[in-house]
Amino acid sequence: MQTSFIITIVASMAVFGMGCSTSDETRPQMYEELVGGTDSKETSSAAMGACPQTSYLFPNIEQTTNYIRVTTPIPDLDEFTVCGLFKRFTNGYDFWVSYATMPGTSNNHNEYGIADSSDYIEISMNGYYLSESLKLTANTEYHICVTNFASDGRSNVYINGDMAVVVTTRSGTIDGAGSFIIGQDQDKIGGGFQSHQSFQGTLRNFMLWRRALEEEEIEEMYQNRCVCPQDYLFTLERENIEIFGGATAVWPAEC
Numbered sequence: 138m139q140t141s142f143i144i145t146i147v148a149s150m151a152v153f154g155m156g157c158s159t160s161d162e163t164r165p166q167m168y169e170e171l172v173g174g175t176d177s178k179e180t181s182s183a184a185m186g187a188c189p190q191t192s193y194l195f196p197n198i199e200q201t202t203n204y205i206r207v208t209t210p211i212p213d214l215d216e217f218t219v220c221g222l223f224k225r226f227t228n229g230y231d232f233w234v235s236y237a238t239m240p241g242t243s244n245n246h247n248e249y250g251i252a253d254s255s256d257y258i259e260i261s262m263n264g265y266y267l268s269e270s271l272k273l274t275a276n277t278e279y280h281i282c283v284t285n286f287a288s289d290g291r292s293n294v295y296i297n298g299d300m301a302v303v304v305t306t307r308s309g310t311i312d313g314a315g316s317f318i319i320g321q322d323q324d325k326i327g328g329g330f331q332s333h334q335s336f337q338g339t340l341r342n343f344m345l346w347r348r349a350l351e352e353e354e355i356e357e358m359y360q361n362r363c364v365c366p367q368d369y370l371f372t373l374e375r376e377n378i379e380i381f382g383g384a385t386a387v388w389p390a391e392c
């Protein structure tokens with residue numbers, strides 16, 4: 138009975154989505170109830186533990202309206218790691234992550250970013266972006282982690298647990314207090330999106346840590362999406378984000 142109840146909820150969420158509308162408060166609440174608590178945050182630093190499961194669908198191609206904004210305050214970042222399970226539906230030029238800093242600091246809309254195309258991955262740090270060859274197939278889900286070292290501008294890209302490519306851009310601390318957006322490229326703080334840079338696909342378990350994760354930790358997360366190092370800065374749990382346009386939260390698979 139419980140299973141059928143969940144299926145009904147999932148079907149409803151799939152049909153109606155959980156988009157930007159603030160007119161229907163029941164959908165975020167429903168999602169939070171289904172996802173449950175986040176007691177895992179209380180465990181000690183760097184210990185592996187149960188990982189909060191999140192899952193989002195970006196269903197629309199070539200638009201500037203579907204995105205997620207992280208509401209967790211972003212501190213200055215020196216070493217940090219982002220990971221997630223990415224699948225895109227097309228071979229376009231897709232921005233997964235766009236972090237823009239506020240006017241009054243460096244006013245930099247390319248402070249940090251990750252984008253990909255069918256045959257390269259592009260990282261931006263400190264206003265400088267560079268791509269390196271990397272082939273990712275559409276409609277295939279990849280576990281992707283990027284460890285970043287602001288001291289020398291280096292980003293190590295791990296695909297399915299293995300180091301795949303190094304992208305070296307520009308050194309310098311990533312300024313905090315910026316705007317962290319998933320699914321669009323910011324050309325100004327919180328906006329300036331261009332449709333050809335939008336993300337269409339799915340994203341699961343995206344999160345950020347304020348350190349470079351060890352290769353062993355990344356490999357373990359690839360092997361088992363239900364565990365992760367507990368010292369993360371944020372996940373995409375509902376209380377940490379705002380969701381816009383047709384971007385939709387979907388019920389994550391159980392662990």
Ligand SMILES: [Ca+2]
Pocket residue numbers: 322323324329330331334
């Ligand atoms: Ca742009």
